Amino acid sequence: MTILVFIGSLLGLMALGMPIAFALIGCGLAMMYYMGVTDPQIVIQNMWDGSNSFPLLAVPFFMLAGEFMNAGGMTRRIINMAMAWIGHIPGGLGYVAVTAAVIMASLSGSAVADTAALAAVLVPMMRKAGYDVNRSCGLIACGGIIAPVIPPSIGMIIFGVAGGVSITKLFIAGIVPGILMGVAIMIAWRWSIKRDKISVEPKRSMEERWSETRKSLWALTLPLVIIGGLKIGFFTPTEAAVIAAAYSLIVGLFVYREIHYKELFHLFYRAAETTAIVMFLVAAAGVSAWLITTASIPQQVADLVRPFMDNKMLLMFILMLMVFIIGTALDFTPTVLIMTPVLMPVVKEAGIDPVYFGVLFIINNAIGLVTPPVGTVLNVVCSIAKIPMSGAIKGVMPFMIAQTTVMLLLIIFPQIVMWPLHMMTR
Secondary structure (H helix, E strand, C coil), rough: CEEEEEEEHHHHHHHCCHHHHHHHHHHHHHHHHHHHCCCHHHHHHHHHHHCCHHHHHHHHHHHHHHHHHHHCCCHHHHHHHHHHHHCCCCHHHHHHHHHHHHHHHHCCHHHHHHHHHHHHHHHHHHCCCCCHHHHHHHHHHHCCCCCCCCCCHHHHHHHHHHHHCHHHHHHHHHHHHHHHEEEHHHHHHHCCCCCCCCCCCCCCCCCHHHHHHHHHHHHHHHHHHHHHHCCCCCHHHHHHHHHHHHHHHHHHHCCCCCCCCHHHHHHHHHHHHHHHHHHHHHHHHHHHHHHHHHHHHHHHHHHHHHCCCHHHHHHHHHHHHHHHHHCCCHHHHHHHHHHHHHHHHHHHHHCCCCEEEEEEHHHHHHHHHCCCCCHHHHHHHHHHHCCCHHHHHHHHHHHHHHHHHHHHHHHHHHHHHHHHHHCCCC
């Protein structure tokens, strides 16, 4: 009955149009009433405890880093470098989009920011070259959702805090799956455009290619600094976020000189606005998380899936199917915050590595960013390209299927996820 109260109150408040953060608080109040707990201090205390976490300081700094990178010209130089090397091959702009998405994912960790930057530059170029605009938008959207998987990932930070999992280990374990997601949509892109008649970019000389590569070296250095520093223990993920923000600001101000001092307030404001939304969701989820634990909902879920506890692979399929269905209705951050306290006790009881589960959980939620009806990233692409959602849904399907296939393969072969972690901890 407690599960029904939790799900019913949450979905009911969302159906009434209440913002998800307030729906989470309302859901908590409904559960408190059902459980006979009426102390309002519990709400305030758990909202404070939910957001009072040192690792969560990484969120505003990575948001700032993303703003500085886009405004400072790092994003454009990455796209130009990819264009110089692979823009001339058939379907080259699509491969450029995916390559740039993977590199940018290693810089900012924000799917929406990366997708917006890529779409603004590449959609007009792809439209002019004769590419199907719906398919192009679908590719860019699926390229953008690699950002929560490849470190530094804001989603992994939130999951790590909510689930008590090492963020550094999550970062390292996300590298190979993120690259595989990019390879998968490249393969799907190659298959989907083989009959299209499209123009290609002229082949660049080696001098031009190295010139564009040199221009982007400042951007390419940052992920090496972050991953290297985390690996040797030189700084924590939170400190890495501060370094990323400071580095991108210095490069934008003094190296590329594309950030002007008068723009700084606007950039800080946009980062603060996005951070406030995320942190209020985290705080509101703290109430639900406490009541979920108090009401023994994880134990009830464990009882439901207990027949599958002895088969880890089958259990992972079931959990991932559950998350996938929920991801079609909820956005990325709310799904992570709501489902993590519910599923983590089940995962630990079944003997599944929390890092391995966390990576697949984040991949699943990232795919939810392009699944209708919510599909936040899909909406971003539609607004930039000025196409209807129905067209974007049609265009995204081959690439979403390719990335879902990667997730399924990782369930079957978990060693792919854990291999980098084992290699780096030797």
